[in-house]
Amino acid sequence: MADSLNGKAAITGIGETEYSRGADKSSIGLMLEASLKAILDAGLKPQDIDGVIPYSLGPVGEEIMTGLNLTDVRFSAQTPMGGASPVAALQCAAAVIAAGVCNHVLVVLGRRGSSDSRVANRIAAMPQFRQISEFENPIGAIAPAQLYAPMARRHMELYGTNEDQFAEIAVTMREHAMLNDNAIMKKPMTVEDHHASRMISDPFRLFDCCLESDGGTAVIVSAADRAKDSRAPVTILGVAEGHPDSPSTITQRPDLMTLGLAKAAPRAFEMAGVKHADIDVAQIYDCFTYMVICELEDLGFCKKGEGGAYVEGGRIRLGGELPTNTHGGLLSQAHIAGMNHVYELVRQLRGEGGAAQVAGAEIGLVTGYGDLGDGSVAIMQKAS
């Protein structure tokens, strides 16, 4: 069981559109553009795709099949876990590949998060937020910033986590984005800039919050024996999803600060057969600065309560012990719901990270986080 998906699948192709605040394409247009790039990057033709997992908000699998003219899809599904969806979709893809159902699964996300429905409206329409909507919207708890801020506040009160540590994360993401040609935020940011940005939902300031972006990102997950012919396959060593207690509501959770990732991470590391010290580069879902701290703890890079101190001193910057979000993350590259994190990990492990390349990166990790606390994590390695 522990190593059930280790080495069964590899990411063979990646594709992304331009990320922006005003795309001239529809969501399905962005998805198709990214998908075609990923298919060609994998050295495949559209007809080779036999599985499709689109993001759970937006155009459905049938539209992808119609758009790309896929005529032999044997599996389609969604993994409706908000920002945890893309990495959870990798597990779903690897599982159907290991079961022999598919050879090449397209995982794709495209949306107009800036130009069309903004986040507060989006989540109110999502079935997984039904309980939140009924009980918490009427009293004014509406947006993720408001729902997650109490987690950060309690962490600060109990462990002394502070806004300088939040700023370190925001500034690091910005520095990394400035090395990325496909990043939206290119203006330098200082700690003082962070502290001067307006309060959104205390303790979250504007620069603690992710962007709202337009764009599309896709990856191709292929069976290991089919991946050998591709240009630069990256093997999935371990992958897992986890759900916090009381997943449908944050407030009813016994511990607000321990999330689904804490359940997924031990399974992924055991499956991968690697240790934390083996991780050369990490892409951590950063919808808010605090979430990076929480996830580093839930992943086991440090103990609960120590995440604030962990990010100090440049540890998560390029050149540090755990270079994190080398693309700039949701905070400064773009909010493609973490599909851009998957893309970036593959880019790094291929050695194609450009100015943000982590020297000698061989093994890396990517997380997803969403829907109030669901978590997902994949550990990958460049195929030998």
Next chain:
Amino acid sequence: MSDPYLKPLPEPSIDSLPYWEGLKDRRVMLQRCSDCRTVRHYPRPMCGECHSMEVDWIEASGKGRVYSWTVAHHPFHIGFKAETPYILATVDLEEGVRIQSQLLDVDPADMKIGLAVEVIFGQATDDLVLPYFRVAK
């Protein structure tokens, strides 16, 4: 003519209707499992402890302590624009469940984990009463 009510309205379900009806009588009603007597919230059809679907409704004391909070500055919904900034508190009720609502008339600088609070009620519309909190007297 009163101003239109712009805030989101709840859509009660079979499971939650007694909660919303209780609020009209200015009572916070909680589900308690008829079999193992575990109290739960938000309302839902099955006891997570013993999986019984039999339920009694009990009235909460309305007293609790702050578990965490946020001060909402940015209005994500037009209905709340006039009242920002407001405090959203997550409160541990004496009955052992949590409830989230606005904590009124408190300086954010005085907020702390464990702050003793009590429920008060606000008439939102003719058909809707919402629970809020204030610092316990």
